[in-house]
Amino acid sequence: MGRRVLLEHSGIxxxxxxxxxxxxxxxxxxxxxxxxxxxxxxxxxxTRSGLRGRGGAGFPTGLKWSFLDRKSSSPRYLVCNADxxxxxxxxxxxxxxxxxxxxxxxxxxxxxxxxVNTCYIYIRGEFKYLIGILERAIAEARQNGYLGxxxxxxxxxxxxxxxxxxxxxxxxxxxxxxxxxxxxxxxPRIKPPFPAYKGLYGCPTVVNNVETLAAVGPIIRMGxxxxxxxxxxxxxxxxxxxxxxxxxxxxxxxxxxxISVEEFIYSDKYCGGIRNNKKLKAVIPGGxxxxxxxxxxxxRTARGQKRTLTYESLAEGEFDSxxxxxxxxxxxxxxxxxxxxSTWNISRFYHHESCGQCSPCREGTGWMDRVLYxxxxxxxxxxxxxxxxxxxxxxxxxxxxxxxxxxxWPVASAIRHFRHEFEYHIEHPEEVRNxxxxxxxxxxxxxxxxx
Amino acid sequence: MSxxxxxxxxxxxxxxxxxxxxxxxxxxxxxxxxxxxxxxxSAVLPVLHIAQQENGGYLSVDMMDYVASLLELKPIEVxxxxxxxxMFFLEKxxxxxxxxxxxxxxxxxxxDDLMEYLEEKLGVKNGETTSDGLFxxxxxxxxxxxxxxxxxxxxxxxxxxxxKEKVDRLIHELKEEAGKGLISGTxxxxxxx
Numbered sequence: 229m230g231r232r233v234l235l236e237h238s239g240i241x242x243x244x245x246x247x248x249x250x251x252x253x254x255x256x257x258x259x260x261x262x263x264x265x266x267x268x269x270x271x272x273x274x275t276r277s278g279l280r281g282r283g284g285a286g287f288p289t290g291l292k293w294s295f296l297d298r299k300s301s302s303p304r305y306l307v308c309n310a311d312x313x314x315x316x317x318x319x320x321x322x323x324x325x326x327x328x329x330x331x332x333x334x335x336x337x338x339x340x341x342x343x344v345n346t347c348y349i350y351i352r353g354e355f356k357y358l359i360g361i362l363e364r365a366i367a368e369a370r371q372n373g374y375l376g377x378x379x380x381x382x383x384x385x386x387x388x389x390x391x392x393x394x395x396x397x398x399x400x401x402x403x404x405x406x407x408x409x410x411x412x413x414x415x416p417r418i419k420p421p422f423p424a425y426k427g428l429y430g431c432p433t434v435v436n437n438v439e440t441l442a443a444v445g446p447i448i449r450m451g452x453x454x455x456x457x458x459x460x461x462x463x464x465x466x467x468x469x470x471x472x473x474x475x476x477x478x479x480x481x482x483x484x485x486x487i488s489v490e491e492f493i494y495s496d497k498y499c500g501g502i503r504n505n506k507k508l509k510a511v512i513p514g515g516x517x518x519x520x521x522x523x524x525x526x527x528r529t530a531r532g533q534k535r536t537l538t539y540e541s542l543a544e545g546e547f548d549s550x551x552x553x554x555x556x557x558x559x560x561x562x563x564x565x566x567x568x569x570s571t572w573n574i575s576r577f578y579h580h581e582s583c584g585q586c587s588p589c590r591e592g593t594g595w596m597d598r599v600l601y602x603x604x605x606x607x608x609x610x611x612x613x614x615x616x617x618x619x620x621x622x623x624x625x626x627x628x629x630x631x632x633x634x635x636x637w638p639v640a641s642a643i644r645h646f647r648h649e650f651e652y653h654i655e656h657p658e659e660v661r662n663x664x665x666x667x668x669x670x671x672x673x674x675x676x677x678x679x
Numbered sequence: 680m681s682x683x684x685x686x687x688x689x690x691x692x693x694x695x696x697x698x699x700x701x702x703x704x705x706x707x708x709x710x711x712x713x714x715x716x717x718x719x720x721s722a723v724l725p726v727l728h729i730a731q732q733e734n735g736g737y738l739s740v741d742m743m744d745y746v747a748s749l750l751e752l753k754p755i756e757v758x759x760x761x762x763x764x765x766m767f768f769l770e771k772x773x774x775x776x777x778x779x780x781x782x783x784x785x786x787x788x789x790x791d792d793l794m795e796y797l798e799e800k801l802g803v804k805n806g807e808t809t810s811d812g813l814f815x816x817x818x819x820x821x822x823x824x825x826x827x828x829x830x831x832x833x834x835x836x837x838x839x840x841x842x843k844e845k846v847d848r849l850i851h852e853l854k855e856e857a858g859k860g861l862i863s864g865t866x867x868x869x870x871x872x
Binding site: 318346352391392411414474478480559574577581 | 725764
């Protein structure tokens, strides 16, 4: 356990430059793919690896690639989704900052497999400082013959361009991202048609997350089978976890899928336990949109089995007692964190980020935000709790894109597992009102009293 | 939005002629070449970033119309984009836009306190600009720095693991820098390429 695949070379001085990356075996996989393999071989290897989309959906990458319309005579596009905006998630940022060439190499190999000559990296505008890092890496790759015309004499040509967004969470949704890349508002498209048939400029397009594409180089280097031998069951390989919140060591960690949640939280190799010797209260393990679980259910499933960091184990118990691996944005709450305040905060986020296209989401997120605001500020009514559940049910599944679900799940799961805190807020309006907002110590005391 | 008043003063029209330098125009021509023939609309976000920077931190109608003419778009195609994305300002801002992350992972690790401290220190509320025109304080949603909380950006430069001392030092440095009459942006600013 503890093998590093994606971050094997992180920490080596100068690894962000071509020369150092190359000296550590960089671009060998691209060479091998372009010189010794057919595009179909590469796709097969990725399929064999069992790699699944690391942006949050967990869809098998090889399968997604196989959907690409290769019969169409129009150009095909590869788009790298670097619009990392899911609260709790900061792994792609780490990869791009420290190992830009690993991403570029993955893009070249993926582009070759997909028969793509133009690739865009759509990066969120707030990551402005990364644009320079990526463009330097692209220029270096170009100078060394890995980009441009007839790469390594293979007859394959490709260019990579970095495209900045301008502040919109919704653009992480792949069709909203394509709209944005076309210079429009980031409004998700109705599917079908899927991007594999009608994507960027109406042409066949594959959109993959940064971490997914960065894994393609190592997969070609080690072989799909070897990659699949890491991990557990259908959760193959390694995953980057970005851990934050009430832990001793927030940061980005590469884990072999299948390690236990308990090890991840308490081992000094990873999160290093809960800060200030506090008790673990709850975890949101896959970015703010996945269901929150209380300490007992995140460590063990309802059936009493050890919960592990795999897509399957985290989902066990479905919405009653499970959650999702999502993007790997692992948010840890200690006993001082007020769940009502957290839920209101997250609802405000989705209200702010809703694109406004679908009524259930546009109206519902605002409604949940306002109701949670009043509960948190001592103006709640007991029927508000069920009202929240009703609103969340009416959003879920009734929108064009998954933002609606992402807004509904945190509210529904917080009430499911922490209903007593909502009731406490409503029953003690004076106490809630008297706490200075923003004063976490005050909220902490209250949270402790709830227990 | 939860008591936060949102004012959209869409469209400041200044009736001033705007134009870019030949160097900027060249940069824009290079940007447009990244997209297929006839898809120059794709360049609207990168070009608006440049336009906002050249225009002193916000987008006036005059500037947006100019961008529309450069990219052969209808003005509405630029307005609708500029008003959708949170990084574009349609009203004047201070020279330094301080954006404090307010989303849960930051908020619970000092983000709320950071905002409160900045409000006190600058004497303005979330969303306001100081009377000397130096600082605009703004609460924003997740900046993708949750492990380095609390996080804020100054004109899109990351400032992480913030403390009161770091805020004091930073504000002091920015005031000094401004006092020396440095005109464009901050020392961290790199232009969008």
